Amino acid sequence: MSFANEVADRYRTTRSESEQLHGRAKSLFPANGATHGARILEPFRPYIVRAQGFRKWDVDGNEYVDYCMGHGALILGHGNQAVVDAIKRQAERGLHYSENHQAEIEWAELITRMMPATERIEFCASGQEANLLACRVARTFTGRRRILRFEENFHGWAGEVAPANSAGVSMPDVTVLPMNDTDLLERELATRQYALVMTEGSGAHMGQIPWDPSFIRDLGEMASAYGTLWMVDEVVTGFRESRGGWQEGVGANPDLTSLGKCVAGGLPAGALAGRADVMEVFDPKRPPEKRIRHTGTWNANPLQCAAGVAACKQYLDGGPQARATELGAYFRDTGNVRLRKRGIGARLYGRTIVHLYLGPLESDSSDPVYPPTTSPDRIMESAQTITNNQLCLRLLERGIATMGGRMFILSSIHTMAALEHTVEALELCLDELMEQRTVLPA
Ligand SMILES: Cc1ncc(COP(=O)(O)O)c(C=O)c1O
Structure with a gap:
């Protein structure tokens, strides 16, 4: 044997x-x-x-x-007492109001306090959803279609955020570049066809392949110069790497940030956060072709908000x-x-x-x-x-x-x-x- x-x-x-x-x-x-x-x-x-x-x-x-x-x-x-107590208290008061409620505000306030680049927030059900939402936000804001991503960076399993060449996935509007190649990046961005460039915080596969810090500095500057929005996927690193996530550690100032995992203390949730002017695409007063109507049964549901508030309060002091x-x-x-x-x-x-x-x-x-x-x-x-x-x-x-x-x-x-x-x-x-x-x- x-x-x-x-x-x-x-x-x-x-x-x-x-x-x-x-x-x-x-x-x-x-x-x-x-x-x-x-x-x-x-x-x-x-x-x-x-x-x-x-x-x-x-x-x-x-x-x-x-x-x-x-x-x-x-x-x-596992079983952090404050998170467990908050979930129990909320479960007794109602699982889902289908209405506005106070905990969603408290949760968003805690997030914006910790990450200065997150001026406005949309909550959703998972990290992947936040990344998919970022594609729509960037397209609506810039009027461009294409998305730029990097090899081995993981952003979810579906649609245009799935790993390249995954079975059953078609992504005609996505370009995937090798990591840490500044010349290639500039060549693509200079075409001015990209709405969004996405990077995983700390590096591909939860930091397995780290970013070259100088590449990240160049990326921020180039994206801004060529009119492309930059989203940092902090689904893993958000509130894990430091109080302000990976972006705080490297001094990055992305236009958009996606969150998940730690943000809700162990309950399923995601959030897309970013610059106030970019997030205006959700403003209901905008004409329909320039506006995103973000529906989602689980958006900011009371249970995930209660857990998120209880967890984020503990992240505040780092x-x-x-x-x-x-x-x-x-x-x-x-x-x-x-x-x-x-x-x-x-x-x-x-x-x-x-x-x-x-x-x-x-x-x-x-x-x-x-x-x-x-x-x-x-x-x-x-x-x-x-x-x-x-x-x-x-x-x-x-x-x-x-x-x-x-x-x-x-x-x-x-x-x-x-x-x-x-x-x-x-x-x-x-x-x-x-x-x-x-x-x-x-
Ligand atoms: C960096 C990163 N982004 C996005 C996701 C997808 O998040 P979710 O599983 O909450 O959809 C993951 C999941 O592991 C991830 O590691």
């Missing part, structure tokens, strides 16, 4: 209830029983029954340190963001000391989301946000190998739940002890994979 099968079999024996549920799920959910692309794993991810703080437990009683954290939404951890950054640095740096010492061809990098790079170490940058290679292809190869499945499974066996064995999403309430346990488990797993030559020495 191969090592991979041996591990899968061992994993199964302590997860018989999960395996049974997976059997039922497979006949309902076509993606091998999973309900999200990131939850597909061979043989299956565990079925979770409870989560609290930085931990979660599966139906078979196995405990995990959670590094998925609501796909990045839970910087405050405390959770600073703590998550500190914990991320500890995990990354401690892990890298061990990986170097063991001679493993792998490095950890990033801030509150720590990525694992597996592959040739081409440059060992002193800046911990950067991977040990400048090649986006190498980074993506590293993130999409079969090794990730095996690593993910082995980590789950040792009580560590990651996003695909390559991403560790931290909260502000992980503990040092949990991080140390994780570093040890990671080292053991990589050691095993190195013995089989699945992971190579440095």
